[in-house]
Amino acid sequence: MSAIAIAGSRFIIVGGASLVGSATAAELLDAGAREVVLFDNFSLGSDAAIAHLKDHPRLRLVRGDVLRMPDLLDAMRGMDGALLLAAYMTLNMDRDAWGGLDVNIRGVQQALEAARATGVKKVVFASSNAVYGYxxxxxxxxxxxxxxxxxxxxxxxxxxxxxxxxxEQLCRHYKRKHGLDYVVLRYSTVYGERQHYRAANALYIIETYDKVKRGERPQVFGDGSETKHFVYVGDLARANRMAFESAATDVAVNTSGPRPMTTLELVRMVTKLAGGGVEPDFVGEEPGKVRLTSGGAFRIAHEEAERVIGWKPQVEMEEGLARLIAWKEGNEGRGQ
Amino acid sequence: MSAIAIAGSRFIIVGGASLVGSATAAELLDAGAREVVLFDNFSLGSDAAIAHLKDHPRLRLVRGDVLRMPDLLDAMRGMDGALLLAAYMTLNMDRDAWGGLDVNIRGVQQALEAARATGVKKVVFASSNAVYGYxxxxxxxxxxxxxxxxxxxxxxxxxxxxxxxxxEQLCRHYKRKHGLDYVVLRYSTVYGERQHYRAANALYIIETYDKVKRGERPQVFGDGSETKHFVYVGDLARANRMAFESAATDVAVNTSGPRPMTTLELVRMVTKLAGGGVEPDFVGEEPGKVRLTSGGAFRIAHEEAERVIGWKPQVEMEEGLARLIAWKEGNEGRGQ
Incomplete structure (x- = not known):
């Protein structure tokens, strides 16, 4: 039985001091989780991401490393569910491929092994639409x-x-070899309150907003027709919860926002939220930057997630961006 | 300058005590290599694979492990070229995913780092048509x-x-970050003298031959229309040599045999070589086995290899199978 009732259960979020980790912790605590453990080595995670949660009586912070098996074994003991978030994304992978492969591959191997060894009932693995490539x-x-x-x-x-x-395949392998239940969620690009500065696409939102606020014209690379398909962090937190609650196992589904948009639409939306009044500056390809986006128009279909775990995205981009920006404005005065 | 004249140069073959390793060592020695080092931990490699070479005056055998950086650094010092063969294939990956990811990922990271650190001029990386999937x-x-x-x-x-x-991407990464020249060759399924028993598709040749020799009907799974596209080991040895000799760098090309065939064609060909007289037994899908082949008809195109390194396959399957079987018959009496 792979469904986990949230109320009364204990969860560990590996890579928890993060955008998605903090939102999911809040989601699980609100749903009555007996305990949520945020496991992080704080190399990429941050205190700022969890400042709003850290005094919660049912939340526990564990400083640990996915590359240290004893840390994982200690932290996972007694947990019902484990959400595996710890990962390098592309920008960090470019800077440090060794560290990225260590965390994204060895770290997952160790987290799955620790989950198996400690009797965790279900794993939710944060994958990415990057599995469709570029x-x-x-x-x-x-x-x-x-x-x-x-x-x-x-x-x-x-x-x-x-x-x-x-x-993802390590999850399937552990299910076949050891019966460890899992759901893989393929996140599209996440944005929202407590946005970090490590993901190229989400960073673009912040950079655009800051430019417009300074009265400068935001930059659009190419002709602005490139697709972006974001998902709001609160929607993902709900997807993580529902993946634990559902009986689904041994499956991978996309979790994307309501709809894709072009870069130009995104820039116009952010410009409007920043006060408007400037036109974007169409520039060539960005030199020397790692390019992450596709040339073609695409949509990350999320219908399968509704069928499998009952989830669909709720927060439209306009609303989610407004929340992100309200949070950003509210926090800058506080020096975070 | 990434072209290496074979005559007078020194080469290391990582994972050298193997089908492709031994054939490539012979190829390089015949072309006048000053020294060829076969580096292997003998966990998958075997003495039998290199028995015919081991007394060669310009060949040196090094027992070492791709997971031990000091072994690699010691062995690579002074080498002009490094051929990276060490890998788990699918059957071993299924038995031991940890070991497979260690060797196939960490092992490649370490071999590339060692090549960079010791000033190796060019790396040839053995990839696979498995990068096109299933x-x-x-x-x-x-x-x-x-x-x-x-x-x-x-x-x-x-x-x-x-x-x-x-x-493959680690090779590209090392080229970009450190200027290390490389050629990736995407081998199709290798067969030939000194065939080992670890690759599912090549194993099928041996099993079919042995059945027919025992007077049994060889088994064909499904309707026999599945594609196989093999390459003869001597052709691959030549491709490895030509990849070192050519000025090509930062490129990946397919190295497949002259043409694909169906499973049924293959079985008929092997049956004929084994003395013939029996018809194949069409059975359903093989239960519980890791299936590796595609349902569709395909051909692994090797035209790009000719353009880039001047290579094309020479040995037709009938000829290559006859050589494999002559070797097998010649060796069984010797208890190898």
Missing amino acids: GPGVKGDLVEETPFFSAGAPPAAILYGASKIIG | GPGVKGDLVEETPFFSAGAPPAAILYGASKIIG
Whole structure:
């Protein structure tokens, strides 16, 4: 039986001091979780991401490392569910491929092994739409069977996508070999309150907003027709909860926002929220940057997630961006 | 300058006590290499694979492990070229995913780092047509830009393919970050003298031959229309040599045999070589086995290899199988 009632259960969030980790912790605590453990080594995670939660009586913070098996074994003992978030994304993978492969592959191996050894009932693994890859092949509806396109993409982006493919398959492997139940959620690009500055696409929102606030014109690379398909962090927190609650196991589904948009639409939306009044500046390709986006128009289909765990996204981009910006404005005065 | 004249140069073959390793060592020695080092931990490699070479005056055997950085650094010092063969294939990946990811990912990281640190001029990395994946998506001409299909494939097969994708990208990463020249060769299924028993597809040749020799009917799974695209080991040894000799760098090409064939054609060919006289037994899907082959008809295109390193396959399957079987018959009496 792989369904976990949230109320009265204990959860560990590996890589918990993060955007998705803190939102999911709040979601699980609100649903009556007996305990939520945020496990993080704070190399990428931050105190700021969890400042609003850290005095919660049912939340426990554990400083630990996914590369240290004793840390994982100690922290997972007694847990009902484990959410595996700890990962390098592409920008960090480019800077430090060794560290990224360690965390994204060895870290997942160890977390799954620790979950198995300590009797965790269900794992939710945070995968990514990066498993569909990059470049002109990525177009139309991206469904769960879409292959991984990589021709011409930067090494770090392919390493990231392939590391997520491996993480997913390690989950399947542990299910087959050891019966460990799991759900893989393929997150699209996450944004929302407590946004960090490590993800190229989400960073673009913040950079655009800051430019407009300074009275500068925001930059659009290429002709602005490139697709972005974000998902609001609160929607993902709900998806994580529902993945634990549902009886589903041994399955991978996309969790994307209500709809994709073009870069130009996104920039216009952020410009409006920042006060408007400026037109975007269409520039060429950004030199020397790791490019992460596809040339084609695509949509990350999330219908399968509704069928499998009953989830669909609720927060439209306008609303989610407004929340992100309200949080950003509210926090800057506090020096975070 | 990434072209290496074989005559007078020194080469290390990591994972050298193997089918491809021993054939490539002979190829390089015949071309006048000053020294060839076979580096192997003998966990998968075997003395039998290199018995015919081991007294060669310009060959040196080093017992070492790709997971031990000091072993690699010691062995690579002074080498001009490094051929990276050490890998688990799918059957071993299924038995021991941890070991497989260690060797296929960490092992490649370490070998590349050791090559960089010791000033190796060029690396040839043995990748695989497994980077195109499995299942019904794999059809038609598989060219170097073909994506990775994995829906429905067994975890171990996907782990293997994804580990090869990562190995290739690590080569690209080391080229970009450190200028280390490399050529990736995507081998199709290798067969030939000194055939080992670890690769599912090549194993099928041996099993079929042995059945017919015992007077039994060879088994064909499904309707026999599944594609196989093998490459003869001597052709691959030549491809490895030519990859070192060519000025090509920062590129990945397919190295497959002259043409694909169906399983039924293969079985008829092996049956004939074994003395013939029996008809294949068409059975259903093989229960409980890791399935590695595609449902569709495909051809692994090798035209790019000719353009890039001047290589094309020379040995037709009939000829290569005859050599494999002559070797097998000649060796069984010697207890190898």
